[in-house]
Amino acid sequence: MLEQTTEINLLYDFYGSLLTEKQQLILECYYHDDWSLSEIANHQGTSRQAVFEGIKRAGQHLIEYENKLGMVAKYRERDQIAKKILSKLSADPSLKEELAPLIQQMID
Amino acid sequence: MLEQTTEINLLYDFYGSLLTEKQQLILECYYHDDWSLSEIANHQGTSRQAVFEGIKRAGQHLIEYENKLGMVAKYRERDQIAKKILSKLSADPSLKEELAPLIQQMID
Structure with missing residues (x-):
């Protein structure tokens, strides 16, 4: 339930x-x-x-x-892709910090 | 027309x-x-x-x-944000090349 x-x-x-x-x-x-x-x-x-x-x-x-x-399915896909992108940005913490809010905006 | x-x-x-x-x-x-x-x-x-x-x-x-x-409006917003992200990635061409397809997937 x-x-x-x-x-x-x-x-x-x-x-x-x-x-x-x-x-x-x-x-x-x-x-x-x-x-x-x-x-x-x-x-x-x-x-x-x-x-x-x-x-x-x-x-x-x-x-x-x-x-x-399929809006919900696409939302979930974007969420997964965003995680991949953020993980690939981990080598450059300041760039990651700068881009994270923009990537978050793309999920919503 | x-x-x-x-x-x-x-x-x-x-x-x-x-x-x-x-x-x-x-x-x-x-x-x-x-x-x-x-x-x-x-x-x-x-x-x-x-x-x-x-x-x-x-x-x-x-x-x-x-x-x-608002699916079309949100699609256009994502397209604009993607351009910003790609522009900020220009300093690191190999990272940009790696992330561009993922960012493109987030637009669609």
């Missing part, structure tokens, strides 16, 4: 803006603020089952976006 | 997979293969006006995706 939460939060960071406002709200309540299904259902005046289905569907949308656009 | 074509082609490279197959087809015919509206209309058995509207709408979708996700 924790691993799934981390993954959905990451996907949400990248693709949340493509979801509807309602989908954004329930995902934020559930994954970010750690509300229970019942708490969200009470807050939204709907059923626990409807919230469950809504979270599931929104999560599927996020996964579909990643399958099509 | 040429500038708009280049911009739409770039947006299409990033977000084309989010469009419907039909939208992908007309954008490819129009912007990539340089067909006229009438040629596309004949090929699809529809009107020139319908093709025109379809191209316009698909283009708007691409712009909306960019406004929400």
Whole structure:
């Protein structure tokens, strides 16, 4: 569950803006603020089952976006490449220190 | 027109997979293969006006995706940062040569 939460939060960071406002709200309540299904259902005046289905569907949308656009996969690739570059810069600490912030900017 | 074509082609490279197959087809015919509206209309058995509207709408979708996700803007930023990094590596040509392909991979 924790691993799934981390993954959905990451996907949400990248693709949340493509979801509807309602989908954004329930995902934020559930994954970010750690509300229970019942708490969200009470807050939204709907059923626990409807919230469950809504979270599931929104999560599927996020996964579909990643399958099509691969932003998270590319982010992870950049992170790995940055580590390689920084390791190759280790022989020159002052150059490494100068370039590290720029390389970090390229990951994000 | 040429500038708009280049911009739409770039947006299409990033977000084309989010469009419907039909939208992908007309954008490819129009912007990539340089067909006229009438040629596309004949090929699809529809009107020139319908093709025109379809191209316009698909283009708007691409712009909306960019406004929400900013993949093209971030790609351009990475390209600029890469240039800065390569310029700072100029003092050490062999290191620059070694790191250039990795930095290029981070742009894409």
